[in-house]
Amino acid sequence: MNKTQSKLLTSLKAIIENNQDFILFTHSNPDGDAIGSILAFYYLLEELNKTPTIYMNNSIPYFYEFLVKKELRIVKDVNRKYKVGIVFDSGDKNRISETFDIKEKVEILVNIDHHPTNNNFGDINIVDPKAASVTEILYEIIRKLKYEISLNVAECILTGLITDTGSFRFSNTSYKSLKIASDLVKKGANISKISKEIYEKRRMSSLKLMGISLSRLQLYKNIGWSFIEEEDLKNNNASYEDIEGIIDLLRTLREADIVVLFYPYNKERIKVSLRSKKDKIDVGKLALKFGGGGHKEAAGFQINRNEINSYQDFIKKIDEYINSDEWVFTYK
Amino acid sequence: MNKTQSKLLTSLKAIIENNQDFILFTHSNPDGDAIGSILAFYYLLEELNKTPTIYMNNSIPYFYEFLVKKELRIVKDVNRKYKVGIVFDSGDKNRISETFDIKEKVEILVNIDHHPTNNNFGDINIVDPKAASVTEILYEIIRKLKYEISLNVAECILTGLITDTGSFRFSNTSYKSLKIASDLVKKGANISKISKEIYEKRRMSSLKLMGISLSRLQLYKNIGWSFIEEEDLKNNNASYEDIEGIIDLLRTLREADIVVLFYPYNKERIKVSLRSKKDKIDVGKLALKFGGGGHKEAAGFQINRNEINSYQDFIKKIDEYINSDEWVFTYK
Numbered sequence: 001m002n003k004t005q006s007k008l009l010t011s012l013k014a015i016i017e018n019n020q021d022f023i024l025f026t027h028s029n030p031d032g033d034a035i036g037s038i039l040a041f042y043y044l045l046e047e048l049n050k051t052p053t054i055y056m057n058n059s060i061p062y063f064y065e066f067l068v069k070k071e072l073r074i075v076k077d078v079n080r081k082y083k084v085g086i087v088f089d090s091g092d093k094n095r096i097s098e099t100f101d102i103k104e105k106v107e108i109l110v111n112i113d114h115h116p117t118n119n120n121f122g123d124i125n126i127v128d129p130k131a132a133s134v135t136e137i138l139y140e141i142i143r144k145l146k147y148e149i150s151l152n153v154a155e156c157i158l159t160g161l162i163t164d165t166g167s168f169r170f171s172n173t174s175y176k177s178l179k180i181a182s183d184l185v186k187k188g189a190n191i192s193k194i195s196k197e198i199y200e201k202r203r204m205s206s207l208k209l210m211g212i213s214l215s216r217l218q219l220y221k222n223i224g225w226s227f228i229e230e231e232d233l234k235n236n237n238a239s240y241e242d243i244e245g246i247i248d249l250l251r252t253l254r255e256a257d258i259v260v261l262f263y264p265y266n267k268e269r270i271k272v273s274l275r276s277k278k279d280k281i282d283v284g285k286l287a288l289k290f291g292g293g294g295h296k297e298a299a300g301f302q303i304n305r306n307e308i309n310s311y312q313d314f315i316k317k318i319d320e321y322i323n324s325d326e327w328v329f330t331y332k
Numbered sequence: 333m334n335k336t337q338s339k340l341l342t343s344l345k346a347i348i349e350n351n352q353d354f355i356l357f358t359h360s361n362p363d364g365d366a367i368g369s370i371l372a373f374y375y376l377l378e379e380l381n382k383t384p385t386i387y388m389n390n391s392i393p394y395f396y397e398f399l400v401k402k403e404l405r406i407v408k409d410v411n412r413k414y415k416v417g418i419v420f421d422s423g424d425k426n427r428i429s430e431t432f433d434i435k436e437k438v439e440i441l442v443n444i445d446h447h448p449t450n451n452n453f454g455d456i457n458i459v460d461p462k463a464a465s466v467t468e469i470l471y472e473i474i475r476k477l478k479y480e481i482s483l484n485v486a487e488c489i490l491t492g493l494i495t496d497t498g499s500f501r502f503s504n505t506s507y508k509s510l511k512i513a514s515d516l517v518k519k520g521a522n523i524s525k526i527s528k529e530i531y532e533k534r535r536m537s538s539l540k541l542m543g544i545s546l547s548r549l550q551l552y553k554n555i556g557w558s559f560i561e562e563e564d565l566k567n568n569n570a571s572y573e574d575i576e577g578i579i580d581l582l583r584t585l586r587e588a589d590i591v592v593l594f595y596p597y598n599k600e601r602i603k604v605s606l607r608s609k610k611d612k613i614d615v616g617k618l619a620l621k622f623g624g625g626g627h628k629e630a631a632g633f634q635i636n637r638n639e640i641n642s643y644q645d646f647i648k649k650i651d652e653y654i655n656s657d658e659w660v661f662t663y664k
Binding site: 176181182183185196199208215217251255 | 534539
């Protein structure tokens with residue numbers, strides 16, 4: 001730990017000790033790390049006899065409901081000013097809400113994140129792009145502040161770690177991530193129960209959509225691709241949530257270096273999800289080209305239906321981009 | 333480490349130091365732990381300037397070919413007697429070969445395993461049913477014998493650990509498994525590369541079979557089930573190897589407590605794979621009822637085609653067994 005970090009933690013400790021009233025934020029459409037970190041900190045603050053409140057516009061996705069161990073103070077709107085606001089897993093404060101500016105809702109804003117693009121929007125910024133998950137950062141913070149890690153907090157931290165590393169399969173998995181997971185399991189966190197909750201709770205509708213996308217899977221050069229239509233959702237009584245994770249099944253195709261999945265976003269727009277399996281192909285850059293965004297390995301964008309002639313043609317266009325000289329997909 | 337273990341390791345060390353000629357065995361149809369442990373020990377012995385030979389009737393499955401870093405001494409038959417034989421991951425010596433008795437092929441037989449049913453068939457038996465994988469035991473052995481763990485050995489050990497814990501998702505994942513994984517990653521083992529090799533090298537034919545089984549997935553009470561026919565294999569140019577892993581995709585069905593997959597074994601026989609998602613349903617016991625075997629969570633059996641009237645009827649029979657009083661599936 002260097003001096004700056006040590007100073008930041010001292011400030012954070014003072015903020016926690018000297019205040020009672022906290023509001024916790026994370027990005028919309030929260031994933032496992034967002035839910036894991038916001039709940040971990042909520043439980044920690046309650047254990048310290050503080051009064052935390054969670055702002056969440058969406059409800060907690062059904063995958064992560066098992067982490068809710070008690071009735072929580074959740075607000076869907078922020079009607080008053082809070083002493084301290086803490087934001088988890090958001091590179092930018094605008095990812096929290098479209099209707100209000102969170103800086104105006106709090107006296108002190110703390111920003112805890114691991115996105116390399118984080119723009120340090122808080123009064124206190126604890127940002128570590130090397131951390132596999134925000135919960136990994138929280139683990140370090142809690143230990144360094146010498147607070148106890150309760151079983152509830154441990155399972156939230158482990159959940160963020162599991163989901164953001166894809167069960168320790170992605171390249172962000174460090175020996176530290178595994179060491180932390182080991183410590184949490186030693187404390188009693190049930191890794192197989194958590195994994196079952198995350199990975200073995202697919203609805204029938206979601207598995208049917210998986211089947212459909214697999215049956216349509218094609219390979220064009222080194223691009224594996226498939227699609228889901230509006231009527232597939234209707235026929236299988238499925239919702240958008242059911243599409244989550246399908247692209248990661250498609251990426252298991254041996255011959256593919258990148259995979260692409262097209263699916264309906266709304267009446268006018270189609271969503272295109274991208275995954276890269278090769279270090280030198282950066283799908284984040286590719287998505288940027290189409291007005292989207294993401295990381296080197298996982299990214300996406302939206303496009304108007306009328307801009308896509310046929311999926312096959314669009315895949316050819318993507319192939320051209322990947323191989324064009326003007327656009328080198330080399331990751332530095 | 334207790335006295336017995338310490339004595340065993342002293343004997344093993346003497347056997348390694350005092351001999352030159354080793355033959356290594358594992359069970360037929362080797363999985364990741366079988367391949368990981370046999371190759372880890374092969375590399376270790378070579379690094380100690382010994383002459384190891386591997387007996388393997390099958391070839392190394394394509395999933396694990398990445399672990400082969402050099403030309404190996406592999407024999408498909410054992411034509412002479414070896415000084416030392418070491419068996420990995422086999423509860424019973426009969427799982428090695430149908431044509432010869434391995435005890436007759438060696439002077440000293442060492443048995444290293446983690447199956448609780450291991451019948452201690454070796455002259456030296458190092459059996460730890462608490463270990464998540466045999467490679468986990470090897471890690472402990474190598475460290476306690478104070479040999480170096482090279483990068484090649486580390487990646488073999490990590491492969492066994494990953495495959496036998498399903499990427500640290502199964503209930504055999506202990507804090508120790510995660511701690512060992514952490515140490516191996518610290519030594520340079522590339523966990524994301526290994527995971528990509530294992531989980532992202534599916535053939536198109538395998539993904540098509542997945543799609544077919546998902547499209548046929550049904551739920552009968554708490555049993556999720558599906559089937560693959562002989563002609564599905566033909567139509568998709570698929571082999572039996574392509575069926576591996578499909579049952580684990582089916583088990584992600586939220587509503588299922590157990591999942592069942594029927595698929596062709598040969599002209600007369602059908603294979604039935606079982607997975608349990610609930611602690612109190614032991615599919616190992618269920619499989620035993622039909623002349624098969626396996627563990628609490630994963631098991632299987634074969635049945636003559638003419639014994640199955642329809643899959644649906646057979647599923648009803650399984651349901652009756654699960655709910656019958658005479659057959660309580662409570663795991664002790």
